[in-house]
Amino acid sequence: MKSQFVAGTAIIAGERDSGIRVRQNNLHAVMAVANVIRSSLGPQGLDKLLVDDIGEVLITNDGATILDQLDVQHPAGKLIIQLAGLQDREVGDGTTSVVLIAAELLKGAYDLIVKGVHPTNIITGYRTASKQAVKFIKENLSKSVEDLGKEVILNCAKTSMSSKIIGMQSDFFAKMVVEAVTAVKIEGKKGNKYPISSVNILKSHGKSLKESILLNGFALNCTRASQGMPRAIENAKVVLLDFSLNKQKMGLSVHVQVEDPDELEKIRQRESDIPKERIEMMLKAGANVILTTGSIATECLKYFERAGAIGVRHCNRSDLVQLSKATGAPILISLADLEGEESFDESMIGTADSVVQEFVSDQELLVFRKCKTSKSRSIILRGPNRFMLDEVHRSMHDAICVVSKTLESNYVVPGAGAVETSLSIYLEKFSKTLESKEQLAIAQFAESLLVIPKTLAVNGACDSIELVSNLRASHNTAQKENNKELMFTGLNLDKHKVRNSLKDGVLEPLISKVKMFKFATEAAVTILRIDEMVKLYPEQQQEGEEQQERMM
């Protein structure tokens, strides 16, 4: 402690680092994070196997998932991970690309700073470039879904899947995803919505991927509460509860005091009569499938059995919310009516054509078919092992996001590095029209974008230099001669050639690209502005250790 009273840098209880060293450190942290996922980009990208500190194993290709698992200490690294998370939440796809671009932007900026360009110039340049890029994509590279026909949506899903474990079966799964997403359409004033939460994905171990099925309806990962209940019910009347059907318990401050043992028995009786009355009320109104988030007392099960109704306990609330949308039954948290009594009427009942408990591999599921609004679909994934199932689940999630975003935003752009290369050429030209210092930064931005086609080519074991030059050449001609055909040239990694991405159906939603550039630029700018890092020592109790460390 004593030394900290000396003037100079030691006046704070921590370490200071400034100037180029901070930038270097930040860049290293960001590059380290980006390098982890670099090799998983694109159709030829490979998966990562992650084992966490308790031995849990995860195999994935999804950028956001990989980064989420990494325990990164460095603040700049954390920022990049947050960036991937944001892209995942807002778009659902393109998480790897956004991280790669942000890292490349920082690397480019670092080179410029070393050359003596002031960071604020670089920041202004990057921002201008990002704005120009978004404008250029919207004006020149995007295609409306209507112009291209229905195939487009399928192709978007396939493109998203191509880099994933289900790339081989992308035809099969893409069809499934598109069918599911289009089915859950909600028409609104401001355009249609495709809520991804309405597509329920269940995983079931066993059989092969191809045996995955799409159900018209909702599959619930729960079973009936007792064996005495029927396995299947036609014309189901569904009731959703958010409370337990247990013996009624009194509050904490309520004491039961009886003098007569008979009274005690009566009270007990009454306690178990309350749920009984509730159940009977519902059954009387016609309900024959009752689901609850809470429990159902064992002695109450007999009422269900007697009436031939299904009772399900311990459901997830989120599942019930979906079921509520599908069947039209509200979720009840109480049966109280406005007179202070309890009552139940038909408005609280939802309908489904059938509710069947089915065997899917070694697991039983409760399947709700042809619900009232039929705004719900379930996909039951099959697969040989758990890791694969988890990864297929994530890939399906990404694809569903892509399809839903494409349908909502209605515009697509060519994939396979076409957008990035085209932008790179455009921005390079654009930079030359500027006389200010930002010119360098914009040129750097253009250069950095090439990381996507380069990485794609490298991961595909192609000659990346040749392929990217080819790509650049065709985009250059495209822009010079205003050739709309060549504008959509992308990489074909199977044949190690360039080709028209639009024709080959390698497509991505516009919104994914636009957000990607915006987010990556913002993240890069945040890190670029930092020129000093102050790391404070942990609070008092660790003081001793700190000093020991320093002595060592």
Added chain:
Amino acid sequence: MSVLQKKPQTKKTFETSEKHKDVRMSNLINAKSVSDIVRTSLGPRGMDKMIQDGKGEVLVSNDGATILSKIKIVHPAGRMMVDLSNSQDVNAGDGTTTVVVICGSLLQAAIDLLDKEIHPMKISESFRKAEIEGQKYLKEMAKPVKLIDNDSLLKAAETSLSSKMVSQFSNIIGPIAVDAVMKITNPEVDTNVDLKNIRIIKKFGKTLEESKLVDGILFYQKIMHNAGGPSKIENAKIGLIQFQLSPPKTNMDMKLVITDYNKMDRMLRDERRYLIRMCKKIKDTGCNVLLIQKSILRDAVTNMALHILAKLKIMVIKDIERDEIEFISKTLNCKPIASIEGFVKEKLGSAGLVQEIGTSDGKLVQITDVPNKGKTVSVLIRGSNELLLDEAERSLHDALCVIRSLVKKKFLLPGGGAPEIEVSYRLREWAETLKGEEKMCVIKYAEALEIIPYTLSENAGLRSINVVTELYNEHKKGNKTMGLNVKKGAISDMWKDSVIQPFLVSSSALSLATELTGGVRYFTINFSLFIIIIIIFNQ
């Protein structure tokens, strides 16, 4: 400029006769090195600091007050500098870096003067005289501004934002700041702005470009959907309650005793009826949106109550914090209601629309179209990472403060170091009329002020000595508004380049024994004197 050289640290010995001088030196040097920490963040080319605290939490900021309050300064004299920047933050809201940098420079001047064996009392006295004189020059430079002159306000806000991380977005944040302040003030009469009337809501996601001003009110709290209540209400009648919608609790040592089973039923029924009575009473007044204050003692609202309210088609937003109550009641023109007996129609507020707006990071509730809305606004800030979001909030606060300063005192000054150079030049002129130690001190004081243009150009990578001397020459010619345009990297007329800052009158309560009114800089100078005096007297 000797300002930048670090003084070699004198040996710290308390036993020798040199004690007094050494302690004083140590204080001065320590305080000065605090100002060195924030120097690099001054001006449009200033950079940010990343601070990781002991718990590993990270903050990126350019704001002097924020940086200094986060890093733990150990030395007491250094801590005084932190307080100084905090006071500036409270008083003017902006210029927190400037104040620390000037103070550091003045301390350096004091060190030099002490070396010349000038008595500390003499130094502080002369500094104060110089400062009073400097005030006069500042006043002469200032230009009056009208609050209806949106353009000038915008320029002032953008100047303040130009040094921040969000400077690229100053065309978005600037107008938001100006509009926000103008919406809550009456330019004719008001001489102060209560920034509490501006509610800043941060939400992770999207980019800063999507930030906006909401003429209404936003809530982090969610609409309760447990019982399936409505999620959008038009023509809302809003009730703000501070009581709980839950069954009453008995005291800890009191017990309800049930002796037979009929009473059990009765209890359950009474509980329901109690709640129904309350809810119906609320419904009877026409209320259809209920804001419920958070309660520690009891559930603010039970599931049963939610169920009943949902049946009555009343929207419920719970967990309103106590300190939000005032803002809400002011905005919506409603009165907080403390008991069910007092729930009457007159206390309700109304709004055209209450709805949920979805973001990728959860939902927000937005109330808009409020008739006769109180003078409040809400600002929604979006950002693609949390560090940026936090810094954007601070920057917006600074911009708001700048506008507030203009409301407080409707004068503008040129930026870019022009006022400092002007004062410095005029003081030197004035020093010619003085003699003795005083003259020396005033000259030193004038020199010390050059730190601002010096640092600005240094941060921008320009040749600082050239810049300062050239500025000096321009001011000698009488071009009072010439300053350093950092973005262009050249000296130019600050009015034309619209680099302007407010001239704020800080209340004299904070200043020492002077009756003169002053601005941001005045306050600065006063305070640094204050520090020096304290340091000297404390020996």
